[in-house]
Structure formats: C-alpha cells, structure tokens
Amino acid sequence: MSEIVLKVEDLHTSFFTRSGEFRAVDGVSFHVREAETFGLVGESACGKTVTGLSILRLLPEPAGKIVSGKITLDGTNILELSKKEMRAYRGAMISMILQDPMTSLNPVYTVGNQIAEPVRQHQRIQDKNMVEEKVISALRLLRIPAPERRLQDYPFQMSGGMRQRVVGSIAMSCYPRLLIADEPTTALDATIQAQYIALFKDVQKETDVAIIFITHDFGVVANMCHRVGVMYAGKIVETAATSTIFKAPRHPYTNALIHSVPRLDRKDDRLYSIEGQPPSLLNLPPGCRFAPRCPDVMDICNEQQPQEVEISEGHSVSCWKVK
Amino acid sequence: MPEKASDSETTARPVVSGLSRRARIMRRLTFIVPVTILSLMIIMAIFADLAWLGLPDVGLAPYDPVKMSLPDRLMPPFWDEEGSTEHLLGTDKMGRDILSRLIFGARISLSVSLLVILITSFVGTVLGILGGYLGGRTEAFLMRITDISLAFPPILVAMLLAVSMGPSFVTVVLAISLLGWAAYARLIRGETLRLRQMDFVAQARIIGASPLRIMLRHIFPNVINPLIIIMTLQIGLLIITEASLSFLGVGIPPPAPSWGNMINDGRNLVDTAWWISTFPGIAIALVVMSGNFFGDWLRDKLDPRLRQL
C-alpha cells in the first residue's frame, strides 16, 4: 500500500461566538494515502468544510479555532508550524478547490496572472518565460483547450466549467501532495460534472496527489472516491471503502442517507425517509448525536456517546448497535 | 439549474466576534449615550418655551433668545471670573443669552431635519420603488437624475434659491430637499432590484397579486429597515448642512438662534470671546455624533448587510 500523506487525529475545531461555542468539528480522525481519494460526505453544517479549512489552518478569524488534535502531513505536525512556515505549505504542499467557480477567481486579473502567482511564490521562479511555461503546463494538466490563448483571458470570459478548471490549475500548479476539493462539482451541470470528475481521476493518476473530496452527493462519491467518511453533526460516524459503504452500511445514518436518495436504475414508489433535522451545534444531545432521529434507538444511545469500533479491515463505525 | 449546496447558507458564518466583557459594555454605551443625548435635544426643542400652549413665558430657556441687552454683552460663562450665574454660558456681542439661544437652536435644527427627512424619504422611497420595480426606461432616466442630484452640492442650490426667494426657513427646507431625495431613491431602488429577483415576488405574481399590491405588501415592508437606518444617519448630515447654510448667510436668517448663525456670530471673536462659537459647535458635534452612533447601532441590529451606508 502506498504511503500515508495526511493523518488527522482527534481534531476538534470550534467557533466561539456571542451565543456560545459551536463545536463544528468534534473529534475527527482519518488519513489519506498517496494517489488516493478520501470522501468526506455529509449534509450541510456537519463540519466537512470546517475540517478542510482546519487542515489549511484558514479558519475565519477570530471566531474559529482548532481546539485540539494533530494534523500530520508527510510526518510533520502542521499545527506546530509557524505562520510563515504554514504559508509556504499552502499552495505548494496542500491546496484546495472551492465550491463556486463564479466567485473564487479574482475578477480583475487575467487567468494567467492568477495561476502564475503560486508558481512565483513557491518555486521562486522569476524568469517570465519559465513562469509562462509552468502556467501553460498547469492549464494543460487540466485539459484546458488552447492554453496559450487563455493566458490573457479574464475569468468572466469563461464558462463555469472552464473556470473551475482554472481553479484546478491554480491548485495543481505547484504539484501539491494533498488537494482538498470542497464540493468542486456541485455548481456544475451534470455532463460537465462528469467531465470534471473524469479529469481529476486522470490528474490524480499523473501526479499521485492525495485528494480529500468534500461533498453531499453520494453519486459523486461513488464515481470519485476510494474510501469514504460519513459525517454527522461534527463527527465521522462511519469510515469504509466506497463499495462497502454502498453495499453494507452499518451506521443507521449512512443507511438512511443511501436509501433516501431515489435510484436512477429502478422505479421506486416511495422513498425511505428519516424524520427531523440535524441537532444544533450549540446544544448537542448528550449521547449519540443521531439518537433523536435514529429508527433503531436504544436507551444507551441517549446517555453515552458510542466509541468508534473497527468491525473489519478499514471499516469503522460509531454506533452502539454495532459490536 | 445546478443545485446549490446549502452549506454556505446555514452553517457557517457564525457571527465573528469573540466579544470581551469590556467590548460588550462599550457596545451598550454606544447605544445609551446617543439615545440620551437625542432625547435631551428633543425635550429642549419641545419645551424651549411653551408658546404652543399659549404660555410664551414658561419654558426651559431662561431668556428670550433674540432679546438684546447691550450692557450684558460679551459676558463669559459662569465659571470664568467675569462670568455670572445669570448667564450660565455667557452672552454674545448683542448681549443675548447663549444658553437660551442654544436651547431654541435645537428647535430650529430639529424641525428643519425632521421636515426634510419626511419630504425626502417619502419622495425617495416612492421613486426608488417605482424605478426599481418597473425597470426599463423609467428606471434608467430616474437613475441618471439620481446620480446627478447626488453629485450636486446642495449648498449651491440653497444659494440659488436664497438669491431668488430670499433666505428663510422654507428656503432652507426646500433647498436641502430638492436634492436630498436622491440618496433615498438610490438605496431603495437597489433594495427593490434585489427584492424583485426574489422568488417570493414571482410567487406573488403567480397567485395573481397586482403590481400595486406587490409594491405595497411585498417590497415596501422589506425596505423599511434600510429606510429607518438611512433616516437616522441623515439626522447628523442635515444638522450640519443647515448649520453650514446659516453660517454662510443663506440659511435661517438672523437673528433667529440657529446654531450655524451663532457660530458665525462668534467667528471674528474667537480670540476674545471663544464661548460664542464653541458651545454651538459642541452642541452640533454631540447631536451629530449621537445620530450617527444611533444609526450605526440600528444598522447592526436591523441589517448588518448595509455596512456601506
């Protein structure tokens, strides 16, 4: 098996606000290997995006803070790096793709200019032609047609799909070890989404980059990820290989999510649905966080938090029902 | 249309503020102090005298603000050796009591501001909603006028009117209002454009609501917050504008005790009788600051999105 690039251990991230402490990420552990894609799946406000931002140490100041935990990239605990050292990691070792291609590029600078920045910053290349070469190869990596002619274009002259490729080029321009992709395809149309995912599989094959893929869409997970962690209210409730998650989910929440989505390959008359809403992060239930909505709830679920149990190689679940 | 991940909507922008205790007290103070000052000013304006109750001799002001008394001229405030408690804040070069003039000045400043705010906010809101909702040429035309009005110094209009009509209370109100509506129209139009895009307006059309009903029931209630905020923030601006006009001699004509007039009176005497200009200056600063703080507070409470106002 290839080497572990990133390891997150017992990460706690909170937002301290006027109304109290939001425990957005509450004890999350996982790892990603070289050339592997790890999916972080969950509904809104489950903490998946905050996990991504914690790894980059780019939480909104001053409310967001990493309370405890350890994040190791290639053996270095990045939470112990100085601000300046961390900056040298960003863009060079760890990069990220944001959700909305329409707002994530600076509207007043050309595409070429924006891709060149990390190249100049991290690879310390000043020669104009060298930089341009690097920029073009980054555009080529993301299969952007006629890259030489794209350099002088402004973001608004491109379609959403193309812009998201440009964002991908920026992220990959320094060949990082780890790429965090936060819902990169959610804003795209179905056929463009399929293109983008196929493209990223190729990019991964070429560069061996480790990818954390944050999404709410199980279809995307199936197509893109090797392993998946399902998040609910700040915790990972189940981690397993993708096919295991789909075929033999053990946590009732995973099960509910997978079965409440209508299937394209058969006609359903009714959908399986769970009632209620995810709990408020300000006021979490004392026991299992899913207990109030769980169809298989037991007494202990409301009293104590379940521990993570590894039920088979690479398949861990946090549920009292699973022994 | 591609689906929107709802992450950004619900999570995650917890109000970014790790407020300390001290900051919280400060925040409360920035509300209490301005409101107290503004209330004091309103009380001063209403009870300067009770002429409106038929009791011209009863009121907060110790003297008639325009009554001259040359023997008492240029008396300093009471804490000065030459001052006396007869005239707490001293007298001007005509021997008029500064304190009484300040109290009556509040009445003038406030009535000008209120009148202008009523006129301009009404006109601006109506034009803003109409322009924003109807769109097309009406809107384009309206916006050009608005831009020009915003860029036009109201002081010049006041001067033109002062020359043609002669300076008076009415001239001042008219002159400021003539351009003042534009600020409202611009803001309200922007808000209306934003609201018009909202699905609930489309929904109102689908259920068959008339344009008038949509403007009144669906758009207007949603622009009330920004409207109140901008009205509050305008108080200060208007008081300064009125004072400036009076200072230049195109505002409320002397001897009426407008704060701007008072500063003008003391202008050439700053070295010998500093109190004549200083007290009205402080009064203006206090009231304007209160208005602005109160407006800011309201905005943070009602609609933090409007930070740029």
Next chain:
Amino acid sequence: MVRFIIIRLLQTVVALIGIAMLIFVLVRVSGDPALMLASATHTAEDIQQIRVNLGLDKSIPEQFWIFVTDVVQGDLGESLFKKKPVTEMIGAALPNSLRLIVPSWAVAMLGALLLGVLGATRRDGFLDNGVKFIAILGQALPGFWVAIVAVFIFSVTWQLLPTSGLGGIDHYVLPVCTLGFFVLPGMMRLVRSSMLDVLDSEYIKLARIKGLSERRIIWKHALRNAVIAPLTVAGMLFAMLITGAVIIETVFSWPGIGFIIVEGVLARDFPLVQAIVIMVASFVLGINLLVDISYAWIDPQIRYQRT
C-alpha cells in the same frame, strides 16, 4: 469603448440642457428677479428698466431661448454689482479654487485609502479604532467650526500660520488640511467597509490557499476590487469638495469661486450666482462622465462588454 464614451457624452449634453432648463424654471418660479433686486429707493420705472435689462419683459419661451443661446455661447451675463462679465470673474477665481481643491483632494484620497485599508486589515486593533475615531469625529464636527478653531489655535494663539488670504506655501497649510478633513472621513469609512467586504470573498480565500503573503493579498488582490465601490461615489465626493470649498474659502477669505459666490449671494448678485451654479453643474456632469469611464477601466468586465 469608444461607442460607450460617445453614448455617455450625448447623455451628458442632454442632461446639461435639462439642468439649464431646471435652473431657469427654478429662478422664474421662485420669484421675480427684478423685484428682488429692487430696493426701497427704486421707482416703478427703475424696476421696469431692470426688467428690460435682464430681458424679463419678453415671453417665457423667448427668455429661455435667449438664456440657452447665451449659455451655449459662453455668455453668462454681467455681474450686477461689479458690472463685469461673470465669466471674467469666474475665470479669475477658478484657478484659486483649484489650487485649494486639488491638493485637498489628493491629501484626502491618499489618506482615506491608506487609513481605510490599514483599518480594515487590522480590524478592531489599535489603528482601526484610531481610524474609526477620526471618522466619527470628522463626520460629527461641522467643517466651518473646525476651520475657525484651527485658525484660533494655529494662527491666533500660536501664530504659526497666516489666518487668511493667498500667499506662500504657509498660506496653504490650514485651508488644504481643513478641506481635506472635510472629505476624508466619509471616504475612509467607505474604503474600510468595502475592503472588509472584499476580504470576505471567495477569491481572497483562494489567494490565501495559494500561500500568498498577507501584504500581496491586500495590496494586489483586495485593493483593486475594493476601490470600485468608493469610485461609484466619486460624484458625491465632488459635491462634498465644492461644499467644503465654499465654506473654507469664506473662512480663510480665499478669493476663489466659493468666496465670490457667497459675496454674490449676500449682494443678491443673481447673474453671478446663476452662472456659478451652471458652471458647477457642467463640472458635475463631467465628473460623472469621468467616473463612468474610469469604472470601465478598473473593471475589465465592463470594459469588454461595452466595446
């Protein structure tokens, strides 16, 4: 781009005619200029004579036509008191005003940009609170009062600087600073809040993800986007500068446009006031035009759309 400028230019001309009409109507509606000019000593014949001199005996459309043709030819009439063509008076005063306004504008803009950006980036820090304090004070104190107090402190008490009038560089210090202080707070507030909005945006997040230094993020990525919003109110800034200039020139007896218009108002010199208002109006329109064009220059999206 050229086409866009032509359209704007045409619109500007139309607007100018509109304003001339408005001024014309405003003056005719609000009172009989002849009666205004007349004092108690004038007889009925004198008043009639003034009417004829001003062309007020003709019909309204005729008057308007004369008014417009005169304005177009640059003939704005003659001052009633100085008995000189008003254009000549304006010509003499304008350079003085510009000498005051241009440096004040520069001081205020640079100050606002610098302080606004610094305030936004060190949010709620010592500097930011200082910036906010200046803004609050600057917006609360009437400009003329600040000027008077400044004169009292620097010229009368400490005798460091001259109190009024034109002269060497020392004559500029107080007027320029006080006029600058007039417009600085509002601009600063706007730059600060617009900067805060931009710093919240996704592309700034992306710039941070790239590992750029904070300095580069602020001065390269954020600033250019943040000045778009303050630019939209450049027209209002101009209005504030003119207002300020009128007041400051009066306080410092600075023989510029503001000074002569105040004199004109007090003397009820109606053609002079009208001429200055028309002149300023054309300036206002010119500024609006410039703003539109520079807007297109800063924001490539507009630049491309309109070519």
Next chain:
Amino acid sequence: MSDVILEGRDLKKYYPVTKGLLQRTIGWVRAIDGISFTIERGKTLSLVGESGAGKTTAAKAVLLLERLTSGEILFEDRDIYKFSKSQMKAEYRPRVQSVQQNPWSSMNPRMRVRDIIAEPLVVNTKQTKEQIRKRVLELLEQVGLAPNQADYYPHEFSGGQRQRIAVARALALNPSLVVLDEPVSALDVSIRAQIMNLLKDLQNQFNLSYLVIAHNLATVRFMSHSVAIMYLGQIVEYGDAEELFQHPLHPYTRALISASMLTLPEDAEQGVEQIILKGEMPSPLNPPPGCRFHTRCSETQDICSKEVPEMKEYGKQHVRCHHVVYR
C-alpha cells in the same frame, strides 16, 4: 373534456440581443425554440436539462411570468392567449400554481406563515376571514405542519418545513396544475425524501397534475409519468418515463443518464464506462446548424451538421435524432 390538462404547442421565446447607439437588434437568444408537450390530468411531466436548456423559460411561460414570442398554450383545450383579462384572472391564474426552488427566498420574510398561505385566497376569492382561517389550518395539516405554527415567521423554520409551507400555499386555491421548479434541489439529502413523498401523496389525494423542472435524473424518475429531455432550447427526447429511462434513444439522453449513474469502483473495473461528453453546451445565441447536439455527440455523421432532425415517433417515445436505432 379530454384527459389533457395543459398542452404547449410549438412554444418559442426569443430574446433580442441589441448593440450600439440605436439599440439595433443583432441577433436572438433562442431560449426555447419550438417545444411541444402535453400534461395529463393527475400525472407528472418533467422537463429535464442542464442550465441554459430552456426548461425554466418554459415553466415561466406556463406561469405567465414570461410572454412567449410565439406558440399556443392550451389549458383544458382553450388557448390561454385568447383569454380576456378577467378570464385569465378567474379561470387560469388560480388553477395553475407553483412551488419554487429556493425555500429561503420564496417567502416574504415580513409575513406570518398564516398570511403567506392565505394570500392566494385573499387576492383571488371573496371568502370571509373565518373561512380563510379554517382553510389555512386545513392546508397546514395536509402538508404535515402543526396548526400552532401558523403564527410564526418563515425564518423560524428549516428548509424542509419551509418547502412544506410553499406547498400549502400552492394548494390553497385547489389548483389543477402545480409547477414544481426544482422542488428539492436546495434541500439536504435526508430532507428531500420527505418532501418528494409528500408531493406524491398529495398528487394521489387531489388528482393534481405536476410540471416538474429538474436537472437531477433520479429525482425525475421517481416523480414523473412522462419526461422531456431538453437541449439548447429544444426537446430532444420525449415520452413515457419508464420507457425513456430503460431505453434511452437519443445520444444526449444516454450521456445524461450515464453521467448521473452510480458507478462504484468495481463497476468501473468491470468495464462499465461512463459516457463523458466532450465540450460544453454552445450558446443559444448561435446554435450550431443541423442537429444542435452534433458538436458534442459521439455518434455524429455528416448529415447531423447539415440537416435539422425532425421529431419522430418510436413507440411511446418522440426523438429528434437522425440515426435512432429502435429495438
């Protein structure tokens, strides 16, 4: 009366593109370009496509939010564009209602839920306050909300609950047809199922017809009786939902289904390949000649770029393609 509640015939909506000083029209954006469909009583038709396909424009035309350039909309066999104003107000508007995509913006934040649901009744009927109050409570119950929630404001509800309120408002006037514009795409996955089940139950209960606008094919398959796949302002394939999903005939339909299919890693190893289309949808300002899809089609032939394919019937399906292989 036939079973068809609403029929669109050759609907076209062109937006002029203007340029220059005199706003000369230099071209047309063909948002929808000759689409026809029928919606049967008690059944669901879905319009499916990517952004820019024209599905929203079609829905807006049905809801009278957009005036068509040409075409006829027949409601119960009568052309609605020949309706008088009062007929429109009495016989069409109240009977065609809608639920919008975004539950966060589809309600006036300043109105109580009670007034939001009551507004269609206030505008269109002369019912007494008491009658309206009763009707509102009845509607709340039908969509699964408690009567005491009537006095809350919209912001006090979650997305799913708001969407229930929107459904209640749409049902207030007992409409025959409800346009559902992406009714669940703004909701969280676990909430979507609740709303979709609700919509199906209400359809059965009140014999409602739905016109669904959606881009998610799985949702469409669950909801619909018939489906129209749109591409660049035209319908490329149209017919019975089950037929269409089991035997897609148009290459675009096949690509769309493939792109939305779950392919697990081991499926991929077994050679189940996704169809990945090349390029992007061209601009509706300048649609390609011939078949509009030919620039991205993997099966394109010479004829495709030259001749515009006609809509042809194959069993229960209608397809616009030059080389359909049927059975």
